[in-house]
Amino acid sequence: MHSKATFTKYDLLKYATGELDGIEYPRLPLPNMLMLDRITHISGDGGRYGRGEVVAEFAVTPESWFFGCHFKGDPVMPGSLALDGLCQLLGFYLGWKGYKGKGRAFGIGEVKYRGEILPTSGTISYRLDIKKIVNGAIALAVADGEASVGGEVVHTAKSLRVGIVQQFRNPVSGYIP
Numbered sequence: 001m002h003s004k005a006t007f008t009k010y011d012l013l014k015y016a017t018g019e020l021d022g023i024e025y026p027r028l029p030l031p032n033m034l035m036l037d038r039i040t041h042i043s044g045d046g047g048r049y050g051r052g053e054v055v056a057e058f059a060v061t062p063e064s065w066f067f068g069c070h071f072k073g074d075p076v077m078p079g080s081l082a083l084d085g086l087c088q089l090l091g092f093y094l095g096w097k098g099y100k101g102k103g104r105a106f107g108i109g110e111v112k113y114r115g116e117i118l119p120t121s122g123t124i125s126y127r128l129d130i131k132k133i134v135n136g137a138i139a140l141a142v143a144d145g146e147a148s149v150g151g152e153v154v155h156t157a158k159s160l161r162v163g164i165v166q167q168f169r170n171p172v173s174g175y176i177p
Contacts, residue, residue, distance in 0.1 A: 025095040
């Protein structure tokens with residue numbers, strides 16, 4: 001497990017290339033798909049279930065790339081991008097805990113969209129409460145998460161599942177990266 005409890009944008013970009021502090025980690029996506037700017041708190045205990053918690057932020061501005069195409073004349077951040085931010089954060093948590101391999105999203109039990117993220121929203125706050133980690137052929141983390149703007153929860157995800165795999169078979173081509 002990594003000893004740091006906070007991570008800057010620079011740290012996250014190093015994580016996206018697979019290496020931070022000389023340690024190889026599962027990768028985060030690079031910008032523009034990186035939906036995290038900083039991790040303000042990460043812990044292996046605490047949270048709603050006592051098994052860990054992660055808090056992060058992502059700043060949106062009127063110039064954020066997705067507002068130009070979603071939707072013309074009615075710009076709103078796609079809710080799926082905020083959910084991807086939660087998945088990225090859960091994958092980061094597994095790497096922080098010391099799991100090695102490729103991070104992959106495996107599903108979400110329940111999603112609720114309660115509001116919108118607009119060009120004027122400012123900073124999104126993400127929060128994950130870790131429910132469990134199953135360590136088998138795949139290290140799988142399960143967490144509940146939320147995205148908030150200005151202290152108001154706009155999206156929730158229950159039983160978000162992200163795993164760390166050694167190989168992943170593509171069902172169409174059979175290719176294993």
